[in-house]
Amino acid sequence: MSTPSTGTLSERYIWAASRGIPEKQRAELEPEFRELIADSIEAQRANGLSERDAEHAALVELGDPARLAARYTDRPLHLIGPRYYLDWLRLLKLLLAIVVPIAAAAAGVARLLAGGQVGDVVAAVATTAIGVGVHLCFWVTLVFVLIERQGANRSRPLLEWTPDMLPQLPSGNRRSLGELVPTLVFLAVFAAWIVWQHFNSFFTDAAGDPIPLLSPALWSSWLPYFLALIVLEMGFALWLYLRGRWTLTLALVNLLLNLAFTVPALWLLLTGQLINPAFEAAVPVDGSNVAAVSGAVYPIIAIALVGFALWDAVDGFVRAWRARE
Structure with a gap:
């Protein structure tokens, strides 16, 4: 998400008034908003106010920027009624x-x-x-x-x-680059690890072949699905970077991506299909304790998956609300 930048009250007012206006009308109305604010400030200065106080008083007089935009675009504020x-x-x-x-x-x-x-x-x-x-x-x-x-x-x-x-002005894409690069690196490493673990492992079988952590049977179904989903996540990160800030659409897509990954991952984990049984057997613990270890570790992994997905989804909606259009 782009971190909001500061700006004068007038700049923030103009952005708040024009952000919900279509692009074609926005280019025409922004100069009108600037002229209207300048005239209002000048009128307040004539009453003996300082520049800062005059700007504040002028914006109070103009009122809610959303109402101003609705008036200029002939957009009715109905359903509940214009007051509420x-x-x-x-x-x-x-x-x-x-x-x-x-x-x-x-x-x-x-x-x-x-x-x-x-x-x-x-x-x-x-x-x-x-x-x-x-x-x-x-x-x-x-x-x-x-x-x-x-x-x-x-x-x-x-x-x-x-x-x-008034909301803060959104900053450009440059500041969100610090979030984009680590995200892409993490996703790329994660995808590479899924492939790598199939050919490399801390444990080997009797023939000396590596024992992968994830069940090899998943390569015919779920692992390609997760790899494709990681690619979509990388595309989403780029989309967010290019967009510059969170929107409700981006938050909804982020929620769907989280559900698309977390739900099947949890199902595979809790039904015993995710982890390779041979890997569990190769773990150096007393054989009678393998089930107990799995029973203790799997719920922790499940809670971590759900917690991260829930946090990421809610965080997306909160950021979309703060940078709402």
Whole structure:
């Protein structure tokens, strides 16, 4: 993710007002926004304010940049009503971005640990995501409808906008290069290790051949799938780098990639298909303790897989929200 950069209040206001406008209109409206802000600042300076105070007062007078953009593009702020529409939309987006991925991932893991097949896990994730999303939309909307009806005499939104709420300007791609390179290196090393471990091992059989860690039977199905998924992950990292900052689309793709890797990996691990049985037998522990060691280590690996995937998915949505368009 690109780390936000600082900028003047006016620059941040213009970016906030124009970020949701189509490119063609944005090029036309940005100069109008600049002129409007400059005129407002000049009017405030005429009242004896300093440059900084005049800028702040001018932006307060102009109001929420999203409302300004809607007015210039003739985009109605309806459904809930113009007073509470932006409050409703912002809260709903935040809850959908955080609650739905967490609930869906938890449902998938629960179904997997209960012994469900891959199809059952995917169905649990999909139905939970849809159900939670529908409930969030319904209840949040209902609450705002009640608020609007009870507050019919209110002339202000629930959260009064101030220039302090302006988002930081997004920085360019250069600063995200420090995240891109380690990600690509890690994924490349991981893919190379999957291939390498098949031909090299700490343990050998009676004939002196290496005993791979991952089950050789997976080369006919799942290991090529994971290698292809790693390539997709590398492509996603490049896409994110070129895009410059997280978006909701990127966060959703990141969630799908995490599910596509974690769900089958967990299923293979917990059903005993991931690790090569010959490798387990070659581990230098008392034979009667192999099952006990596996029973203790596998849950730890499973928890680590789920924890990393959940953290990465939620982090993507949080960053998308912070750099929201």
